[in-house]
Each structure stands twice: as structure tokens, then as C-alpha cells.
Amino acid sequence: MQIFDGKTALMDYLRSIKTTNSSIGFVPTMGALHKGHQSLMKQSVQENGITVVSIFVNPTQFNNPEDLEKYPRTLDQDIIKISQINPDIIVFAPTVEDIYEGKTLSQSFDFDGLENKMEGKFRPGHFDGVGTIVKKLFEIVQPTNAYFGEKDFQQVQIVKKMVEKSHLPVTIIMCPILRETNNLAMSSRNERLTLQDRMDAGIIYEILTGAKEKFANSSVKETTQWVENEFNKNKKFTLEYFEIADEDTLTTCDIKIKNKKYRAFIAVFISNVRLIDTISLN
Structure with a gap:
């Protein structure tokens, strides 16, 4: 199994194995991998000759320092889980220094207003951090296809907008939410919850x-x-927001319009752990 902690070595290796007809599938993660991540990897392996998985807890997308500090980091277990999917998957687990080269700052993006809704409204600067790291990773890996989970629906729309505006030759593929037996959306943050x-x-x-x-x-x-x-x-939960929005534009829905696609978005705190979820309303 090939594991890289530096972008230069990874780029050199990908150049050495890529052919004219090769497609590269890419699954960007922050680690603490669960079955949802594994489903993205499986789809990438099925659809591409080469699959790269990144494991990087990106500091610029955390507006809450405590959340960054407590985010689960389980690299050794993550590598085992990836190898069980397919030992040919390439792992990229860089350091903050390697990615940001001493300047751990976000680039400013204009996502045509998508960044000001829901998650963006409650997490200032979050999507600039997301756009920054995803753009950097895309430039390093140069994937043909990149795989994201539907739970982060707004983030996927943001990434699509960044790809469009940056003219990056990558197809963004959104995959269904995987849920636990009680239908809780699988998330790395679930690891911080008590049973x-x-x-x-x-x-x-x-x-x-x-x-x-x-x-x-x-x-x-x-x-x-x-x-x-x-x-x-239920006083155990604190509802941060519940919003119904147009599925394509993420514009808040005030009055239903026939034949429009709507989606519900939610963020909830339980024991100081923030969980998000989404569901199509059509």
C-alpha cells in the first residue's frame, strides 16, 4: 500500500503511474473513517483505474478552535480500513506545513452567495476554508472524479461552484448518505458521542x-x-437551525412553488457535539 505524507512525492508517483487513459478517483476526508467514507472509496475503485484517499484535518475550515482540537484523529486505524477496501488505494496524509507551507490561511472565494446560507451563516469563514483545501488537493492529485457524501449537500454545491469558477477539469460525484441502525447519519463526529x-x-x-x-x-x-x-x-438537543431551501440554488424557501425541488437542512447539538443532516422533500 502506497502512503504519502508529502505532496511532491505523491505528485511524482502519480505522474509515474498515470497513462493517457488512466482515470484518477479522489476521496478527500478528514479521517476517523466510517462506512460512509468506505462506500465512497468502493465507488471510486469501481469507476477509476487509480484511487487516492486524503486524510487531513484542515484547520482553516474550523471556526471553533475547540472543535478542531477535539476532532478525532485515527490515522493508523484509517489506513487499516482503507487497505481492507483495496490495498491498491493510495493514501495521502500530509502535514499542515506541507499543505500550507507556513501560511495557514484561507483564500477568499465568491460562491455566488451559496456560502452565506445555513452552514455558512453559522460558521463564518468555513466555506473559504473548504474551498481552499479542496482546491489545493485537486491541484495536487489532479483527479478525474472526486467523491463526496450527500450529508454535506451544501458543501458539495460549494465545491461544484469552486470547480466551475476555477475551471478545474474534475467531475464532482455525490453519493448517498449511509446511516447507522437508528438512522443517524454516519459522521466522524459520532465518535465523540456516548453510546x-x-x-x-x-x-x-x-x-x-x-x-x-x-x-x-x-x-x-x-x-x-x-x-x-x-x-x-427534548431538552437533550439544541436545534441550531432547520431550513427548507431550493435544492439547486440553496435559496431559502418561504412559499412553496409547484415543480420546484426542495430539501431540508438541519444542525443540532447534543452534548456539545454538532451534527448535521439533510433530506430531499420531493
């Missing part, structure tokens, strides 16, 4: 599916109020 909290957090998806049913015959305001009331019943 009881993890079980209780299944209510997030339960409320999302209830919101989908409610939205079919109710207004946006009524659906949002219902969700807020459901979380108010």
Missing part, C-alpha cells in the same frame, strides 16, 4: 422524515414550527 447519545440522536432523522410528511400538506412556516416544537420537547 446513549448516539442512540438518542436517531431522533434527528425521525424528525426530518416527519418534516417531509408535514411539508407535503403544510406551509414552510408550519413545517418549521413543527420541527422546532419537536426539539423543544
